[in-house]
Amino acid sequence: MTEGRVRKKLARIASHPMQAWSQRVAEEFPDDAALRMQALLWLHAEQQGDDETGPPSLGRAADERYELAVRLDTGATSSVWQAYDRRLGRNVAIKVFHERDESEALDQVLAEARAASDVISDHVVRVLDVQVGDGHPYIVMELVSEYDPEHGEIVRGKTAADTVPTDIDEVARWVMHVARGVHDAHLRNVFHRDLKPKNVLLTPNSRRARVADFGLAVSAASPDAVHPAITLLRRGPLGPVSVRGTPEYMAPEQARGLSPGLDAHNAQDRAVLVAVDIWGIGAIAYELLSGHPPWVVRPADDLSAWEIAASAEHPPRLVRTRTGQSIPHRLRRVLEKAMAPEPARRYLTAAAVANELEAFLDRRPTTQDRSRLLRLALWCRRSPQLALTALVAVALTALAVGTHATVTRLRSERDGLTAAVDAQKAEQARLNSSVEESREALADTRTKLGRERENLSNLEQVLADERSSYQTLLDAKEQALSNATKSTLEILARLEEAQRVQRSADHARLQIERAMLELRREGEKAAKDRDRIRKEREAARAERDMAQRERDEAESQREAALRERDVARRELNDLKRQLERMARARPRN
Amino acid sequence: MSETPDQSPDDQMAAQFERIIRRVKSSMNYRGSYSTRDILGSLVARWLTSGEWDRLKALPAPERRIGESVRRFILDRIDQLRRRGEQEPMPDDLLVMPDDATLTEMAEAAELRAWIHARVADLENGVVDERVKIPVRSPRQVGQALRLHINGNTQRQIASELGLSLGAANKRILEGTNYLVVLQGIESGLTGV
Structure with missing residues (x-):
């Protein structure tokens, strides 16, 4: 049988009343018993599907009042519809429960409605009505929507889970609204216990957040209860504990199980319930920023979100948003405190979280700052004009103080430099005077040396004359005066030595002159060469003394030469006398 | 919905159909864990994968002792869990297990969820069970629509995701659900081939 034929036959059968289906199926598929059963099952399933696709019945009276228009969401236990309240002429949201007649489910509906209706807050979705009558049980709530002037129509809000925040500030603002709503609920002794982005509705234009779905709430009117058949854990004197909430967003102690029958009027129990909701507020911020809930299933470790939540792990650290934006430290510190693993370390109230977020948004310091x-920086961002004025005043003061300090320092430096220049000048004058003295001393020395040279020259002339006379005498009497000649030659050799000494003296004089020139040049270089000049001057003096000594030595040599000359003269005279005696004696012979 | 002796065969069959349809649909609407029962259910689902359930099913009902097996398994998991975090002494009466009937119901529900996920994966791969005599149109698209539906997407989101009209998306989900119901009927021996 072709696909089309089977479908057509099924459609034909479905158009008949349900009571006639068995007969019609038998007629359409006479040869195939399995197909007959499958067709019947298919038709029943389709019938129920059509029932579920269309609006469920709320009971006769409610059906007359509410017109269910659009299914907004479907969950395990209920679906949410947008409906029109014909009596009051307004749009509402109706949460319709799947179960019609199970007392447990009905209790849950009433508990949720009572908890939510107790709360009066701008940040909580209001409950308008509840019904557990002849149709499906339902809760009527206000429809979070706003008029869109651009399109001229009413626009429904979305859940925070279905909305991407524009920036970090928007997340902080939404979470602040949620914290305000949760605090308002706490003031009415209602504790949500299932805070997550899906339970936060956002107005479409003004983008304000409102808390919804008090399905797991504990309130004074509806204390938590534990079904005896599904108790999981038992802990010492506390007895069994109850695990309720969404594992991905559970506070660690909530995942490990809270004691059932927590009393909203008992201070200790209240602290436990408040701490769970404060964690939930942090968990909402965590997902809106990071894009994932605090606890995520880890298939690699074979761990469910509940198991991770119940362990002593910390959620992955918040560093960057889902778009890669860096999350400010200030906000992170607030959220880390809200999501502290130990309940006692969290904020004491949801209002405290809201205040912290408000401070963050207003650029005011939080209690964690x-x-x-940082506080000064925040003040500057908060009051830029005042900060600018203060900054200018501080800058001008700093400029004035700086200028004064600079002038004082420059004056001091100038005085120091003047004193140094004066000292330098004095030193220069002293050095000039010293050089002048050295120059005069050198001039005197030069004069004396000139005189000495003149004396030496005269002496040389005398000696030359003497040598000439000796030579004459010796030439005349060469043979006879050989001994005298030898003596004379020795004398001459000594005279040559004296000349050599004279040359050394001349050389020394030249050196002194060079030293004088060097001194003069170095004297111009001022103070640094003063010591060297002095040393050179002393060296010159030493050389001069040496020259003097050499001159004295030459003088003594000259005197020795004169004495020798006198000796030679006497010897000559003796020779002359001998020669005369010989001459006188020769004629007689 | 319980069957009573004065019901006609058609009513009894309708009741059986109703039970199958409800089980399949509630399993498809399962949205994760919300209560102690669901947490316990998720642990039972893990226990199923240990193969213990298959072994116990082969035994006569009075000899199964599901509670003891599940209790041992859960205690072992919690023990492992605690070794990762706080070291608290674990009292013997830490776990209070439901009766075997409740546990069996949980195990069957978990088993059904796993079965549904596997069949949806088959449809996504274009595989339709040959035993189902009512043909499924566009099985891949039906599988994709069911997967999104099970994951909690609204019909509008599914339509947008698959590029279908809202009506077409709704039809795909209905058709897929019907197929699963029929196949579950076959598995439970109600609509044998």
Whole structure:
């Protein structure tokens, strides 16, 4: 049988009343018993599907009042419809429960409605009505919607889970609204216990957040109860504990199980319930920022979200948003405190979280901002004009103080330099005077040396004359005066030595002159060469003394030469006398 | 919905159909864990994968002792879990197990969820069970629509995701659900081939 034929036959059968289906199926598929059963099952399933696709019945009276228009969401236990309240002429949201007649489900509906209706807050979706009558049980709530002037129509809000925040500030604002709503609920002794982005509705234009779905709430009117058949854990004197909530967003202690029958009027129990909701507020911020809930199933470790939540792990650290934006430290500190693993370390109230987020948004310091520098920076961002004025005043003061300090320092430096120049000048004058003295001393020395040279020259002339006379005498009497000649030659050799000494003296004089020139040049270089000049001057003096000594030595040599000359003269005279005696004696012979 | 002796065969069959349809649909609407029962259900689902359930099913009902097996399994998991975190002494009466009937119901529900996920995966791969005599149109698209539906997407989101009209998306989900119901009927021996 072709696909089309089977479908057509099924459609034909479905158009008949349900009571006639068996007969019609038998007629259409006479040869195939299995197909007959499958067709019947298919038709029943389709019938129920059609029932579910269309609006469920709320009971006769409610059906007359509410016109269910659009299914907004479907969950395990209920679906949410947008409906029109004909009596009051307004749109509402109706949460219709699947179960019609199970007392447990009906209790849950009433508990949720009572908890939510107790709360009066701008940040909580209001409950308008509840019904557990002849049709499906339902709760009528206000429809979170706004008029869109651009399109001229009413636009429904979306859940925070279906909305991407524009920036970090928007997340902080939404979570602040949620915290305000949760605090308002706490003031009415209602504790949500299932806070997550899906339970936060956002108005489409003004983008304000409102808390919805108090399905797991504990309130004074509806204390938590534990079904005896599904108790999981038992802990010492506390007895069994109850695990309720959404595992991905559960506080650690909530995942490990809370004691059932927590009393909203008991201070200790209240603290437990408040701490769970404060964790939930943090968990909403965590997902809106990071894009994933605090606890995520880890298939690699074979761990469910509940198991991870119940362990002592910390959620992955918040560093960047889902779009890669860096999450400010200030916000992170607030959220880390809200999601502290130990309930006692969390904020004491949801209002405290809201205030912290408000401070973050207003650029005011939160209680976690302890750095004075950060507080100053925040003040500057908060009051830019005042900060600018203060900054200018501080800058001008700093400029004035700086200028004064600079002038004082420059004056001091100038005085120091003047004193140094004066000292330098004095030193220069002293050095000039010293050089002048050295120059005069050198001039005197030069004069004396000139005189000495003149004396030496005269002496040389005398000696030359003497040598000439000796030579004459010796030439005349060469043979006879050989001994005298030898003596004379020795004398001459000594005279040559004296000349050599004279040359050394001349050389020394030249050196002194060079030293004088060097001194003169170096004297111009001022103070640094003063010591060297002095040393050179002393060296010159030493050389001069040496020259003097050499001159004295030459003088003594000259005197020795004169004495020798006198000796030679006497010897000559003796020779002359001998020669005369010989001459006188020769004629007689 | 319980069957009573004065019901006609058609009513009894309708009741059986109703039970199958409800089980399949509630399993498809399962949205994760919300209560102690669901947490316990998720642990039972893990226990199923240990193969213990298959072994116990082969035994006569009075000898199964599901509670003891599940209790041992869960205690072992919790023990492992606690070794990762806080070291608290674990009292013997830490676990209070439901009766075997409740546990069996949980195990069957978990088993059904796993079965549904596997069949949806088959449809996504274009595989239709040959035993189903009513043909499924566009099985891949039906599988994709069912997967999105099971994951909690609204019909509008499914339509948008698959590029279908809202009506077409609704039809795919209905058709897929019907197929699963019929196949579950076959599995439970109600509509044998």
